[in-house]
Amino acid sequence: MTTGRASRRPTRQQQAVADILGQSADFASAQALHGRLREAGETVGLATVYRALQAMADAGQVDVLRTDDGEAVYRACEPGHHHHLVCRTCGRTVEVEGPAVETWTDRVAAEHGFIDVTHTLEIFGTCADCARGASAS
């Protein structure tokens, strides 16, 4: 059978989006990424940025989460399941793993008769630098 690759035909624009994502260590919104691409001289339409991000999200190549005000933010992440520890001041992001959490969610879900279980877990806080230098000029 055909390989599982649901990837679209490779194009310069998709490559550009993937590159910009790879350069950023933190989560960024689709519009922010689009803006950065324009600054970098890349000519990519906003709609294309959205499509590329969706495609990569579907393929599991990027993580997506929603800010409190409902905006979607994206980030290129290590493959595999993990969670994020995000500084709410500077946006710094740390990927964390928690086998215990995975086990716990599965067990709780099973206890209630749920199957085909997934979960989302994000941790927000203030990182050491921001806590210390919050008053920095």
Added chain:
Amino acid sequence: MTTGRASRRPTRQQQAVADILGQSADFASAQALHGRLREAGETVGLATVYRALQAMADAGQVDVLRTDDGEAVYRACEPGHHHHLVCRTCGRTVEVEGPAVETWTDRVAAEHGFIDVTHTLEIFGTCADCARGASAS
């Protein structure tokens, strides 16, 4: 001393929103709640529903979370910190507690020097009823 009550002046509309929330066992969007109020014969403006929900959310009287497509959904919940196990088919919601998870997130955050930590955790799955009857035409 002035109580911490940031609550607004009590009105019929706010009561109506609180009531409708109390009757629903599952998460519902602001617009869905507004629709239900109209069906119930209550005359409440959509903007007022949003304001009432925000006020209750600020007061910690309701839980808010975002669906995958960014829509905010609300539910009247037990006070205190807890998480949700939601059936992605029928929407049934179970409140769950996980002291172990709380501990884990705090520890992980501390290890990375983060302070003032909060977290969000939601579990999605298919409940027993939906799993069984999923093949229904």
Added chain:
DNA sequence: CTCAGAATGATAATCGTTGTCAACTCGGTG
């Protein structure tokens, strides 16, 4: 080189949510 189909991009459309502002209500006062 040429073709078919997929991808792009500018724009319009959609949807949820928030802001605006005149009219209204509440609760207390004289």
Added chain:
DNA sequence: CACCGAGTTGACAACGATTATCATTCTGAG
């Protein structure tokens, strides 16, 4: 009880993020 000031309401406009549309362009294969 009538009145008052401030907080609320509600209809509608405004807004921002995302998605759909559709003619044009590009990719890879033959």
